[in-house]
Amino acid sequence: MSKDNAIQYIELPPSPTGAKLQDPVLPSACEVGGCGYGPDVEHTPMPAFAEVRVNGVEITAEEIAREMQYHPAPEGEIAWHQAARALAIRELLQQVIASRRHKGQRQNDTDNPNDTEENTEISALLERELPAAHVTEEECRRYYDGHIHRFRTPDLFEAAHILIEPIEDTDSGRLQAEQQARQLTSELGNDAESFAAAARELSGCPTAQQDGSLGQVRRGELDRAVQQALEALAEGCTGREPVQSRFGWHVVRLHRRIPGQTLPFELAREKILDMLEARAWVTSASRFIGELARTANIEGVQLDLNASTTESPAS
Structure with a gap:
């Protein structure tokens, strides 16, 4: 994330079309909300502030x-304050731009800028006012060493299962499913072909068509009990005890365990550099706007610009 893409982190508001000042692509897995105006935006109840x-x-x-709508929050009051804060920052910056235009300072936009041009003008103002961020190789290395877990790919488990579903949602139906699953575990042993044949014939899961294969799964993608049972198995082994989930009883098999790999520093360096430069730039932008706010008369909302970004360069 470059400093150009970091502008949104000082919470400048998006345009009425829903477009933010920049359209950043975060190095971490990151999803941004925002779906434009809904049918009842004009009739949204407004808190009395x-x-x-x-x-x-x-x-x-x-x-x-x-x-x-661009500041989703668990409570309407929080969303209101975030929205008011964003609009106040934008207004403050626009007033600085207007003042400099009035004084004859060169601007990049017209006297009557549209919304996109206003965004460009604000970006240009911040570019002129903020010092360039300089991040050293040592700082990148220090971040890498201190957050090494963020640069490791997840462990993968190549697994399969046979799901025995209760015929009916009763105690007797659930007991019958358990007994069938237990019988299977005692009969199958560790033979892969027998497991595949049983999955095709008996499994109530759509994976039955693929011999019960779950593919390569990561932690958190399966029911917790099923995941724990898989991780307790050695490669090429079928569990000796069936596992219960809300779907029924599972007979599980671990084909292969694929340990995660740590991304070398040389491959992570550019992402780290990009993130640290953006973080430093956002800090400078917040400080600049904070100085403007201290000399301005702002009513009804507080501009707390001391928070720093915490985005990670690794997913």
Whole structure:
């Protein structure tokens, strides 16, 4: 993530079309919400909060209500404050730009910029005001050594199962399924061909068509009890005890265990450098906006810009 793509982390608001200032692609697995206006945006109930003004310029409740869709939160009050904060930052920066235009300083945009041009103008302002971030090789190495677990691929388990479902959702039905599963575990042993044949004939899971194969799975992708049973097995072995889940009883087999690998520093370096530079840039941007806020008259919302980003360069 470059500093150009880091602008959104100081919570500048998106445009009314839903587009943010930049469209970042995070090095970590990262998903961004936002689906444009819904059918009832104009009728969204608005919390009764204090009026928001930046140097006397009001940010209306309707504007904040529309902005809230870009700041999902567990509570409406939190979303309202995040939306008001974002709009206040944007207004503050636009006032700085307007002041400099009035003083005759060169700007990159027209006197009546549209929303996209406003975003470009804000980006240009921050580019001019913020120092370039310089991250050393030593800092990258230190981050890598301190977060080595983030650069390791997950362990994989190549596995299969046979699902025995209860014929009916009764105590007797569940007991019958358990007894059938236990009989299977005692009969199959570790023979792979026998397991595959039993899966095709008896399994109630769609994987029956693939000899019960679950493919290569990671931790967290299976029912916890099934996962624990697989990890307790040696390669090429079938479990001697069936495992119960909400679906029924499972006879599990571990074909192969594939240990995760740690990404070498040389391959991780660029992602680390990109992330650390973006983090430093966001910190500088927050400090710059904080200085502007301290000399401005802001009512109805607080601009707390001390939080730092915590994005990881590894998924």
